[in-house]
Amino acid sequence: MSALVKICGLAEVDSLDAAVEAGADFVGFVFHPKSPRAILPEAAAELADALPSEVRKVGLFVDPTDDDLVAVLAHLRLDMLQLHGAETPARVDAVRLEFGLPVIKAVGISTAADVAAAHAYDDHADWLLFDAKPPVDADRPGGLGQPFPWELMRGWNGETPWMLAGGLTPENVAAAISASGAGAVDVSSGVERAVGVKDPARIAAFIKAAKSAGAGRW
Structure with missing residues (x-):
């Protein structure tokens, strides 16, 4: 089984095409204004029109209001919502109920205690995304290119499918999968040639490396 x-x-069209051609299972559009990768809903909708149905479209939000979600969904049909802020399990439930879409909840990790605390979301989110916990003074919760000790994920025994993120690159993703037991991986800055600018060649190389590495239970 290969990793998702x-x-x-x-x-951009060229990076989206590279992701699809190389076999990406999910593609993400960032709707967090502070991110250098933020995209307007209208632009994301144009890109998404060219996607095959088997590639799941994920919208990334940070502590969104219902109005924030409505404003994006009015332009773009998403397959999943990614909540990457301080959303509580109750907020995850409310979003799932209100919008009828699966939710990926991002959880910051730096210690084994953070992994244990993620169980609070185990019966609420459809997927969990374990990312490196950002520094206290960070202006955004992800996309910072920082890894965490991947072996910490060997302590995760929840039932929710999960993805590994944080500092992954074409060069280290196979080692990350081996160390963590991840069955799915997420990358952003690790396949860029400049901040916010994706490199199609690195996207292809990342997907090839991840798919060749095998996968854990998910």
């Missing part, structure tokens, strides 16, 4: 791969922060 999500390429996040896409904003």
Whole structure:
């Protein structure tokens, strides 16, 4: 079984095409204004029109209001919503109920205690995304290119499918999968040639490396 791969922060046709051609399972569009990868809903809708149905379209939001979600969904049909802020399990439930879409909940990790705390979301989110916990002074919760100790994920025994993120690159993704037991991986900055600018060659190389590495239980 090969790992599932999500390429996040896409904003250009060539990088989206590279992700699809190389076999990405998920593609992510960032709707967080502070991110250098933020995209307008209208632009994301144009890109999404060219996607095959088997590639799942994920919208990334940080502590969104219902109005924030409505404003994006009015332009773009998404397959999944990714909540990458401080959303509580109750907020995850409310979003799932209100919008009828699966939710990926991102959880910051730096210690084994953070992994254990993620169980609070185990019966609420459809997927969990384990990312490196950002520094206290960070202006955004992800996309910072920082890894965390991947072996910490060997302590995860929840039932929710999960993705590994944080500092992944074409060069280290196979080692990350081996160390963590991840069955799915997510990358953004690790396949860029400049901040916010994806490199089609690195996207293809990342997907090839991840798919060749095998996968864990998910």
